Amino acid sequence: MRIVVCLLLLISARVMAVPDFSGEDGYRLWQRYDVIDAALPAATLKVVGHTETHNIIRDEFRRAFANRVGQSRGTLLVQKITPELQARFNLQADVTAQLGDEGFILKRHGNDILITAKTDIGLLYGSYHLLRLVFIQQPLDSLSVLQNPKIQRRLLNHWDDLDRHTERGYAGESIFDWHRLPLDKDQRYYDYARANASIGINGMVPINVNANALMLTPMYLQKVKALADIVRPYGIKMYLSIKFSSPQQLDGLDTSDPLDPQVQKWWKHKAAEIYQLIPDFGGFLVKANSEGQPGPGDYGRTHAEGANMLASALKPHGGVVFWRAFVYANNPAKERSLQAYDEFVPLDGKFMDNVILQVKNGPIDFQPREPFSPLFGATPETPLAMELQITQEYLGFSTHLAYLGTLFEEAMDADTHVKGPGSTVAKVVDGSLYNHKLTGIAGVANTGMQRNWTGHIFAQSNWYAFGRLAWDHTLSAKQIANEWIKQTLTVQPEAVRQVEAIMMPSREYVVEYMTPLGLHHLMDSGHHYGPGPWVDNLGRADWNPVYYHRADKQGIGLDRTASGTDAVSQYAPYWQQKFANPETTPKELLLWFHHLPWDYQLENGETLWNELVSYYYRGVDGVSDMQQRWQQVKPYIDANQFRQVEMALSIQQQEAQWWRDASVLYFQTISERPIPTGLPKPAGSLKEFQSRKFPYAPGQG
Ligand code: BDP
Numbered sequence: 252m253r254i255v256v257c258l259l260l261l262i263s264a265r266v267m268a269v270p271d272f273s274g275e276d277g278y279r280l281w282q283r284y285d286v287i288d289a290a291l292p293a294a295t296l297k298v299v300g301h302t303e304t305h306n307i308i309r310d311e312f313r314r315a316f317a318n319r320v321g322q323s324r325g326t327l328l329v330q331k332i333t334p335e336l337q338a339r340f341n342l343q344a345d346v347t348a349q350l351g352d353e354g355f356i357l358k359r360h361g362n363d364i365l366i367t368a369k370t371d372i373g374l375l376y377g378s379y380h381l382l383r384l385v386f387i388q389q390p391l392d393s394l395s396v397l398q399n400p401k402i403q404r405r406l407l408n409h410w411d412d413l414d415r416h417t418e419r420g421y422a423g424e425s426i427f428d429w430h431r432l433p434l435d436k437d438q439r440y441y442d443y444a445r446a447n448a449s450i451g452i453n454g455m456v457p458i459n460v461n462a463n464a465l466m467l468t469p470m471y472l473q474k475v476k477a478l479a480d481i482v483r484p485y486g487i488k489m490y491l492s493i494k495f496s497s498p499q500q501l502d503g504l505d506t507s508d509p510l511d512p513q514v515q516k517w518w519k520h521k522a523a524e525i526y527q528l529i530p531d532f533g534g535f536l537v538k539a540n541s542e543g544q545p546g547p548g549d550y551g552r553t554h555a556e557g558a559n560m561l562a563s564a565l566k567p568h569g570g571v572v573f574w575r576a577f578v579y580a581n582n583p584a585k586e587r588s589l590q591a592y593d594e595f596v597p598l599d600g601k602f603m604d605n606v607i608l609q610v611k612n613g614p615i616d617f618q619p620r621e622p623f624s625p626l627f628g629a630t631p632e633t634p635l636a637m638e639l640q641i642t643q644e645y646l647g648f649s650t651h652l653a654y655l656g657t658l659f660e661e662a663m664d665a666d667t668h669v670k671g672p673g674s675t676v677a678k679v680v681d682g683s684l685y686n687h688k689l690t691g692i693a694g695v696a697n698t699g700m701q702r703n704w705t706g707h708i709f710a711q712s713n714w715y716a717f718g719r720l721a722w723d724h725t726l727s728a729k730q731i732a733n734e735w736i737k738q739t740l741t742v743q744p745e746a747v748r749q750v751e752a753i754m755m756p757s758r759e760y761v762v763e764y765m766t767p768l769g770l771h772h773l774m775d776s777g778h779h780y781g782p783g784p785w786v787d788n789l790g791r792a793d794w795n796p797v798y799y800h801r802a803d804k805q806g807i808g809l810d811r812t813a814s815g816t817d818a819v820s821q822y823a824p825y826w827q828q829k830f831a832n833p834e835t836t837p838k839e840l841l842l843w844f845h846h847l848p849w850d851y852q853l854e855n856g857e858t859l860w861n862e863l864v865s866y867y868y869r870g871v872d873g874v875s876d877m878q879q880r881w882q883q884v885k886p887y888i889d890a891n892q893f894r895q896v897e898m899a900l901s902i903q904q905q906e907a908q909w910w911r912d913a914s915v916l917y918f919q920t921i922s923e924r925p926i927p928t929g930l931p932k933p934a935g936s937l938k939e940f941q942s943r944k945f946p947y948a949p950g951q952g
Contacts, residue, residue, distance in 0.1 A: 274891035277703025281738040284315040291316040299330035303484035304371035325362025354399035372486035379449040387737045401681045404691035405721035406454035419950045421649035422699025422706035433477030444485035450718025460538035462492040464500040476528040488533035496545040508550035509560035518564040526568040534570035541578040555601035562603040576610045586816035587793040588614040600632035609636045612662035618771040619762040625821035627676045628669030636691030649706025650902040653761045654754035656716035656728035668825035677724040746887035763870025764907040769843035772799040778948035782913040802921045808842030849922045867911040913940035
């Protein structure tokens with residue numbers, strides 16, 4: 252009997268191909284140093300100093316090169332700047348004078364290479380940059396680099412809850428295990444810090460903007476301190492999201508009114524308590540009077556009064572307040588895209604100098620495409636930080652390949668024209684447009700407990716791109732993609748080219764199969780998974796997709812010109828003129844600003860309806876193209892990475908079709924026009940699409 256079973260097992264093993272999941276599981280992110288056969292670019296490594304950061308640098312080079320001894324005869328020297336070093340490496344005083352606190356210099360002299368900086372953290376950043384250059388195979392013969400970050404505070408905002416659920420998280424549970432902290436110092440925290448430091452991220456908010464007052468209790472602050480201690484040597488500062496009503500919730504005060512002396516005192520004590528534990532604490536992040544969160548408005552006070560009360564508590568310790576401008580509850584009668592601007596522009600000049608307003612890149616809410624928020628450039632007296640969403644709440648969760656480097660680049664490079672041409676959003680954010688010293692940028696993180704951290708190998712590139720652009724917004728999305736591919740997937744030139752051809756248009760494909768031509772906010776309710784352009788029954792008008800597409804017998808789109816909601820008036824005159832007229836509105840934003848007839852003729856001679864439908868189809872074709880290209884690079888990619896992406900692409904293909912078919916069928920019931928000839932008929936019925944329910948979709952709010 253036993254022999255028979257064994258035989259059967261043997262036979263079936265031959266027949267069924269057992270999937271092989273060994274290989275690169277994605278945990279090492281872009282720090283897969285053994286992908287490339289590189290050696291230390293010098294015979295010896297000398298790191299001068301013995302702080303924890305110096306040890307991290309030593310460890311990083313050891314990991315990178317293991318026993319691969321460098322060929323050239325010189326020394327790789329990592330040392331803080333001294334007059335002797337300056338002389339030995341021919342560094343001119345005017346060059347070293349440009350070094351900021353986080354900046355670094357890389358300099359070759361003969362066989363030697365120097366990594367120098369004013370601070371330990373500068374040395375760490377310089378070391379990571381040198382490693383990057385080695386692993387993306389840049390020649391180092393005439394190495395001479397000086398870099399400083401362009402934006403001062405470069406933060407990840409985690410929307411993670413204390414129970415490890417992550418709001419809008421699609422990569423498993425939160426990486427922060429509050430229950431086991433402070434004693435359980437999980438390896439992941441160190442690896443998280445390493446990954447962030449390698450791309451220049453220097454701040455973290457570990458918990459959700461929909462905050463929990465418990466975080467400020469002594470017990471939780473001990474846990475926060477443990478994390479802060481872990482990430483400090485990597486140059487990362489801790490910040491916390493706070494609940495505005497904490498004084499009432501935690502200590503039973505009658506009010507949380509920012510002008511009440513007891514409340515002010517409470518926050519002052521709380522700040523002192525935090526700094527006692529975490530002397531370099533960064534500050535608070537606040538979502539107030541937005542989507543049900545408490546705030547100064549509950550007491551008839553302004554956002555400035557609320558922010559300043561917290562800012563005065565932090566000021567003696569050097570902390571700052573990131574006050575979010577994502578508010579749209581103040582006046583439901585007003586079209587939603589107008590509200591943040593109307594609320595905050597009148598407050599310009601009223602904030603303390605340690606307050607920075609955190610503004611989402613677009614005026615609505617992280618849609619696949621939005622114009623830039625008109626707040627950028629509209630508050631000369633108030634520094635603005637930009638908030639980008641790395642997690643793909645509106646771009647297919649973690650099963651769609653959407654490289655967001657291009658989205659981030661578009662958001663940064665948008666020219667507001669507020670002070671004439673060249674007044675880019677990037678210049679508002681880096682402080683150069685209005686001479687602000689306090690500058691910041693935040694990315695809503697996409698990390699989770701999945702082995703590959705982000706749920707999709709390519710979603711790692713969005714974390715990477717955020718960090719790199721936050722450090723230097725003049726880098727191009729293409730250059731960043733190229734760096735990421737070489738460090739994460741392959742250096743084989745043809746494969747790199749193919750993967751670039753996958754990544755660069757990938758976000759546009761998502762726009763096309765979800766929300767083409769400036770349409771937006773068409774997702775299903777609550778979980779935001781899948782299409783729901785028909786949804787019209789939610790509590791507030793501006794939560795419903797029909798509010799945004801306004802499709803009717805005549806046409807489609809939201810008229811935001813003077814004849815409509817007049818949102819165009821919030822932009823500089825240059826854009827007011829352009830956006831006022833459909834012919835001068837960029838095609839990709841057409842229906843954001845205009846309600847146009849179904850038969851409106853576009854520049855290419857097509858009717859709006861035909862063009863809209865063809866965009867939906869184009870997006871799906873784009874996914875097929877990505878699938879084909881991915882198959883072509885198979886020989887050059889690790890089998891496990893390959894399989895993960897291959898499977899995700901097949902989900903994306905299915906879901907892209909679902910978006911396309913459901914949307915086209917729905918809009919067709921209103922336009923009453925045929926799907927242009929030559930395009931395949933949608934698979935499935937509108938009724939069936941409308942009946943789909945997903946009570947367990949991940950990441951719900
Ligand atoms: C929306 C998310 C919600 C967040 C909110 C915010 O759906 O979960 O709480 O943004 O940014 O896009 O506060």
